[in-house]
Amino acid sequence: MTLFPDVVGDMLCESILGRAQERGIIRVDCHQIRDYTLNKQKQVDNYPYGGGHGAVMQADPLYQCWNHICQEAGERLHTIYLSPAGTVFQQADAKRLQRDYQSLILVCGHYEGIDERFIEECVDEEISLGDFVLTGGEIPAMAVADAVCRLVPGVLSDAACFTDESHWDGLLEYPQYSRPEVWHDRRVPPILLSGHHANIAKWRRKQALIRTRDRRPDLYQKLDLTSKADQKLLKEIALEEQNS
Structure with a gap:
């Protein structure tokens, strides 16, 4: 779930992950959050309650996108929000996510973050790449996707490639x-x-x-x-x- 699906899609369709997608071993779908807004302006953000700088991504466009993905899958999918307030991602997390889940939803925030109510209702865990802040969640999402997908059997030629x-x-x-x-x-x-x-x-x-x-x-x-x-x-x- 992203505001920049072309950037994410292009990156994850190259090299090893690209070949794995061509062979049908993994699949990466990028959903443009703006496509799920219910207003003509395709607006996905607004001023934060309580004042402050910047804007906050609204809960409903995120929810509409998330709900569409889950309905297509026929189940509620494990959902990860890439956030500087999340738990720092480790190799053990990549192993766990690959082992425990067939599919994942990665939510890329922007601006000052996303409405907390969406996190409370739809997000299962928050993940950070480290103690620093980026302009958006796309780079962390690509890093997590790469780390998890390369562990899927068949993506790399041999298990020793990652062990x-x-x-x-x-x-x-x-x-x-x-x-x-x-x-x-x-x-x-x-x-x-x-x-x-x-x-x-x-x-x-x-x-x-x-x-x-x-x-x-x-x-x-x-x-x-x-x-x-x-x-x-x-x-x-x-x-x-x-x-x-």
Whole structure:
């Protein structure tokens, strides 16, 4: 649900998500909220009660759009409002939304926000991208849609495409390299050229641990590193850093 369906539609119809839509694995429909107004001017906003700057999106155009979507679906769909006052979106939320819901409605606000009565009646949860404010909900909605849709089976070629990535299991992803072997006098780590898959996996795990520890200590503190394999890696890391 947006005031700018062409922008959102164009973005989500490109690359991986675009191909997934062409194959019928996922479907993204963008609904122009103005099409559901009951006034000739297609007005969707008005001055806020109580005074203040800007305008507020009115409840009824949002409701008419939301109700139309639910009627088409034949059920009340889980509805998310993208709001700076929402819970900060995490990878765990992407997993949950993909697992628990067949369809989602993402509501993109604008101006000073949307009428609270629509939120109370129709919205199931509010999601934020972080502690900052954007001019509208389209960018957060596209981010949430991308994060959720890429987890749908068949969208990516293999589950490892996302299970090996940052945040899937609480770790940041290890460094990645591609050809050429030497670029600007910087060489690819020799272990990655060895063809020894077990050693490569060990190196990647070690690098992921170091990167998470150094860049996101908040995530690192939550990791369960009690396994014998991880304890051994931690000792190796400490020894290597001591000798470097």
